[in-house]
Amino acid sequence: MSSQPPIIVENLQGGYNGIPVIHGCNMEIAQGEIVVIMGGSGSGKSTFLKHLIGLKEPMQGDVKLFGQSLYQTSIYKRMDLLKGIGVAFQSGALMSSMTIAENVALPLREHTDLDEELIQVITRMKLDFVNLLGKDDLLPSELSGGMLKRAAVARAIALDPKLTFMDEPSAGLDPVIAAALDDLIIQLKESLGMSVVVVTHELESAFKIADRIVVLDRGYIIFSGTPDEIKKSDNTRIQNLINRVPEEEEFDAELYAQQLMGQ
């Protein structure tokens, strides 16, 4: 199991109500690699992530976690597989009725037979890792945006997963805190040997942390390479994305008129 890549995406096609949003995507991530998935708004990043973390059945293709199919299996086998990954959501998605420490301890309490004392020690270690030691008893509603994201990371790494997903970790944060989170992600790789998949549209952050950048555009993976390679890419859409040049949409007068008329 350990020799298998943490995640392999095979010909993934997914979408909503039978309409594909993700088209034939293939991707593989190596152990200890930080991969940043980038793309503009509406590129399909969020949908792609949902497929990767077991929240959305693909229309075609498969996702393999540690060599085992995530979707061509029973729901409870999928749940078992998901215990091997950690996910830090954009909004944190911490249990609002639990304190930060209880949130971090939740996967430990649910999936291990460790005694309570040890669970508390591990919880404090994880909180210390994200610089939240001493904030154990605060509720998620009492945390700032940056603290909330760090608490979500602490919960995601509670079970020492080999693969962690982070959805827009720096979105909505001030540059200093965003930089601290970037350092935290690099630390996850360097100290704990984790593979990390980060979904973001923050260019600076992506170039700082990524071993590899995958660009998603209109549901297609149009690029996969190192930060240096992406800078040298001659693809116009990629250059527009990294140089923040707005896309020139083709103007359809008839469609525009219909939209104005509410048709």
Added chain:
Amino acid sequence: MSQITNRISQTGQSTLNAITAIGYASILIWDSILLLFMGKRVNQPVRFGLVIDEIINAGVKAVPVVALMSATIGVMLSIQGIHTLSIFGAETQVTFGLAISIPREFAPLITGILVAGRSGSQLTSRVGSMQLNGEIDALTVMGIAPARYVVAPSLIGLLVSLPVLVVIGNLAAFSAAGLYIHATLGIGPDAYWADILDVVTIDDFLHGIMKSFIFAILLAMIAISLGMRVYGGAEVLGKSTTKSVVTCIAAIIGADTIFALLL
């Protein structure tokens, strides 16, 4: 013509939505019952601590209001019974009316309606805000099946609490009615309870308890599934909570009528 087509289409869509909702709720409850019995085998054990929390929430905390309302109903039935029977000069026979109607109808019905108001709304708003906050998704990606962490404890909590509350409702209604009858007709407690116990059969009592189990399942099905299907924002959550209480009460009265017709 197009109006007729629209109306038919709307009716068809509403029917389809209703069938989908019933199907979704049934699967949710079935999954949680399955996990209750074989959760350990699939690494999804239902936690005893969460069940206790739900029993306290749905049961213990509802005791005062159920006792008070049942006592009020007991007194009200006595007032009406004495008033009606006095026409025939048979007011002392009021105990017979009480002995038949309280355990079979009034105690389970008033308890069901009160629990629907308390726990139905609470469950929908809690699960709905968990859904909006991404907590349900977070549970899933942590490998914790929402059916065992959220649904099963609430279902068991209601299945344990409602029958006990019905017993408490019976005792409160009979006791309050006894006090009123003693004060009005001068019938002593010994004679009153002897009359009641003479008329109430174990079947009458079990009829009420049986109903409470059905009410508990209906409440859990409706309230939790409506919470799970909350998407959008606070306004939808508010509407779903209102819908939950109204639907729960309607379902309880409907089931009660079916029970009365069949048994």
